[in-house]
Amino acid sequence: MRIGELAKRTGVSERSLRYYEKQGLLTAERTLGGHRDYSDGAVDRVIRIQELFAAGLHSKKIVQLLPCMRDADGGPSEIATPRLVNDLVEERERIDRMMADLVRSRDVLDEVIDAASDSRRQTVTHLEDRQPRALPGSGSGTGEAAISRS
Amino acid sequence: MRIGELAKRTGVSERSLRYYEKQGLLTAERTLGGHRDYSDGAVDRVIRIQELFAAGLHSKKIVQLLPCMRDADGGPSEIATPRLVNDLVEERERIDRMMADLVRSRDVLDEVIDAASDSRRQTVTHLEDRQPRALPGSGSGTGEAAISRS
């Protein structure tokens, strides 16, 4: 597939896809005229790259990490060097700290939101019933559910 | 206290503290000569600002948010406007998505780390026993424990 379609499928801009290539995160065959031609696996790869970016890893770390990741097609993955493993453990700890921060911040937001919601119910007796944001047995649970790893 | 001590106590650079002031996030009395003189509450406030920054909120949002937060001294907190509440709900959702991403990324890291660890045990029969990263009943649990809000 070509860059436009990959961009559409992944939601990542063409600009970023070219940037990923320059960083060594993503490769593509080239057509005779020089246009990039991506394999199907590129979609998954791009999505994973995005997740790792979102987790705060820098492209350099991701470059080292990618060949060690079990691909969707279960290709042979390299074994991380001790040096890399060390870095990854640190990243893991950083991610844990970040999640703890996020929980605190989310609680802060909830306090403010709840206070406003309560206030409005008291003073105005607002029309709509208050919707609890954290649904009890929710299926949409992106936050509360299943944080622990399997 | 003065800026140097506040920086030391919070771990935030003096540069950032001045920046916070310029953004309207933090206020300080001024000494006769113009030096900043912070109240004790500044420590908590700075820490909270840092957490909100870490959660991806921009200073403008934090500026609006801060007066609505229950202070440590339980001062009278303003009620968030509906407009702000709307923004905060969106931020909340963004944070939830971010946490879900973080979990996925952490799992990816774990896979790579585990694969390396296993490999090394197989080939080298490494000296040290493998330390489980996720301690079972852990107290250090910054990640697994207590993600759900109270």
Added chain:
DNA sequence: CTTGAATCTGACATTGATGATAACTCTTAC
């Protein structure tokens, strides 16, 4: 008063992913 440490303001740089534009080339459908 003097001296050294701390602080002040202000300006410029950095970081890293991404946006935007320009000028040119390829692909594809007609």
Added chain:
DNA sequence: GTAAGAGTTATCATCAATGTCAGATTCAAG
């Protein structure tokens, strides 16, 4: 073949917090 749309490279810009440096001023202690 041609025109339109998509792709190419390259460069400059942005954002937001923070680093850093320079020159002037203040504070605290001897």
